[in-house]
Amino acid sequence: MTLQVSCPNCDKPVIWCKESEFRPFCCKRCQLIDLGEWADEGHKISQPIQNDMPLTEEMLDALEDEFLLNNKFFVEPE
Numbered sequence: 001m002t003l004q005v006s007c008p009n010c011d012k013p014v015i016w017c018k019e020s021e022f023r024p025f026c027c028k029r030c031q032l033i034d035l036g037e038w039a040d041e042g043h044k045i046s047q048p049i050q051n052d053m054p055l056t057e058e059m060l061d062a063l064e065d066e067f068l069l070n071n072k073f074f075v076e077p078e
Contacts (some may be wrong), residue, residue, distance in 0.1 A: 009033050 003016040005023070009030035016023055025031040037043045 005014050005016055007014050007026040007030050008024055010026060012026040014020055014023055014026050023029045025034065048049055
């Protein structure tokens with residue numbers, strides 16, 4: 001089954017697959033427009049920062065390990 005999503009910028013349909021290089025965007029232009037919005041602080045994460053529990057070094061290390069495991073684009077070349 002093929003998943004189809006709407007481009008967040010222009011609402012064009014985008015097929016969600018490996019071949020869709022700019023997913024969830026339809027093209028490089030829409031991807032860069034969105035990046036510009038973030039850079040100009042037009043987009044913000046609205047959830048307030050939670051200061052209830054202080055982060056320890058162990059917690060930060062665990063978060064970093066999990067992030068690197070799930071985001072291969074930060075892996076250094078061999």
